Amino acid sequence: MSVCLEIKNLTKRFPGVLANDRVNLELRDGEIHAILGENGAGKSTLVKMIYGLYQPDSGSISLHGQELHFSSPRQAIQAGIGMVHQHFMLIPALTVAENIVLGSEPGNIHYRRKENEEVIRQLSKQYHLEIDPSAKVGDLTVGLQQRVEILKVFYRKAKVLILDEPTALLTPQEVEQLIQVMERLREQGIPIVFISHKLDEVKRVSDRVTVMRAGKTVATVETAKTTPQELANLMVGREVVLQVSKPPQTAGKPVLEVQDLVVAQGHAEKVRGVSFEVRQGEIFGLAGIDGNGQFELVDAITGLLPAKSGKVVFRGNDITKANVHKRTTAGISYIPQDRHADGLVLDFELTENFVLRDFARAPFAQFGQMHRQAIEAHAERLSESFDVRPHRIHAIARNLSGGNQQKVILAREVSREPELLIAAQPTRGLDVGAIQFIHDKLLELRANGKAVLLVSLELDEIMSLSDRIGVIHDGRLMAVLPGGQATREQLGLLMTGVKLEKEG
């Protein structure tokens, strides 16, 4: 196979950071080439340079032996490089056809609606990416929006397709469809660069993998000749434990009891009569496909949404009507799923973010006056013991990496010594190292006899951590299975609403 895209010694420096340090990459015709690396390893910087969004400081990019210099995406597109961004570059208010032809419209003045829609209908048939060209993009599901992005690339006659973290926002079914699309494109001889930090996907779909770490390309290996363990080690730069080790433990008294809970948002009932309990020293995992009521259920337990009926009992006390503040002081901690919107005040310092829940109480404040020293000492302690980097307590939360932001939230919530920790998607978008750290902390709470309610869309996470697994579908709890015995197939069926046959 001949080399299609070749990158040699590409270097990009930002003020204070060497984002890409002599990066090398070789893409062959008709292969799926994965770029694997943790967040902040320099994957995005690399592809932005290939796509002309950034200009490299030194090094070269060549396509089919011809050296290229892009000063804008327009030039990269003309050269035949197409990219699907992690965050879609789509305009919800416009139609599919308008989004696709935008910037390369045929004709001079008049926008040819009918003709454009017909061309796109043909294009979608050709690449097996079925879509309605006249639909408004804002009305489409995330998976279909991604299709629009891919079609956009082929409309511009791309010879190389770059997919930047394409599975980050997709449901498991949509990921499956995307993988099929990628395989079909490979059959048509289109080389694909696939950027990811998820080992299993890389292992499954790619022909070769280039691993990046700290701005450098550390290795390129053939996927078939490597193991996930080897890839993980290359990615992190040290031995990584992929399998969580969890000592057996008997659960104690119930800490949280949810009884026949109904939660409505607007007119729609999102949770329809859910009952379960979480006991001391256990991790209760709540599995389900996004949008089946799991996060409304969490909001009702933390007090962010009112319960329409039913009861929430915490350590024997009915807290159904209690406000958020009462619940947290009673001993409930919460890691929200959206750390930027709900977990942190991004423009505050770490010191302030560490005391967001308790700033008004001793020892952090007295008579409405904040005690700077106590707050700073607390921040020092937490940032030390949770290994938050950079280790500067006056750093602004926004400037931290996702993993470190999550550590800040975890440190704040765990240091309050809660009886119950509710963790909603605690490892979303994090790299292997940070995920391991957070899983260890959850297991530590379990070992200390605390209760943990883990809500996650990642089935692997639920299965490796939970003592018991509840599956939620369409606002109802389908079943509660013991963690060690539930299989992926069972859970998958329950998640899609299929009831299991009772055995025996």
Place this chain on the structure above:
Amino acid sequence: MFWHILAQPELWAATLAMATPLALPALGGTFSERSGVVNIAMEGIMLIGAFFGVYAACLTHSAWLGMLGGIIMGAVMSLIFAWVTVSIGADQVVVGMGVNIFAAGLTTFLLNMIFGYGGTPTSTPHLPNIHIPGLSQVPFIGPVLGQQNVVVYIMLLAVIASHYFLFHTNLGLRLRAVGENPQAADTAGINVWNMRYLGVIIGGMLSSLGGVYLSLGLLNSFEPNMSSGRGYIALAAMIFGKWTPFGSLGAALLFGFSTALSMYLQGTGNISTNIIQMLPYALTILALVGLVGRSTEPAADGIPYEPNK
């Protein structure tokens, strides 16, 4: 009695005449905001158009060249506005307010400096009214549509042309794309800044034509602050019209009608003139609160574009 007033063609003719200096800046605002630049500077740009229209007309002894001069100066003012807001990325509302205050001061100052305290000469040429052959003879319709000022017809043509431009041309698609998601437009190879300059400058030209209509169409003189808040009502008309040319025209007609009605009712003496003069403004607020509900503004309206962020 009230129905009797509605049957008067003069009321409807006045409605159209009063709607014109609202519809033009509303259309201008639509262009600017569709490209993603919040424009509250219509008031000031109208004044610029009104003053320089009269000044150019006096210098050249031609109302047509006056109109051209007013529009050019409106475009120049918008160019400065675009430079500060689009290229430098300054807050669009603050700069817009600055333009309004600056324009009010500048035009009053120039009026006194150039023309003295006597005001603009009464001999200033005037943009003509047009009698459309045939149409102007038809009863009722004739006086309403057939014999208006030339700018009224330009405005009606501008509404149609703007609709075609925004929704049926490739350039219009690009302009709207930039106002919705500049990042996406940029990655599609569209120059975001060029589109925004285009939107702001076309907007400024239309707004200043609204000003020219006040000074050379309705009157043939310039008075300090003669736009008297029309730029702001145009802003409301633009929102009320959901950022579309025909919507803006419709809202402008509604406001124009209330102005025309208040002019008519003033003659009757039954209602306080203060209340009547308040009508269009009260209607503006009511329209925005009650009738529009959730408006669908361009998603990136008001956000300066900085790439690589």
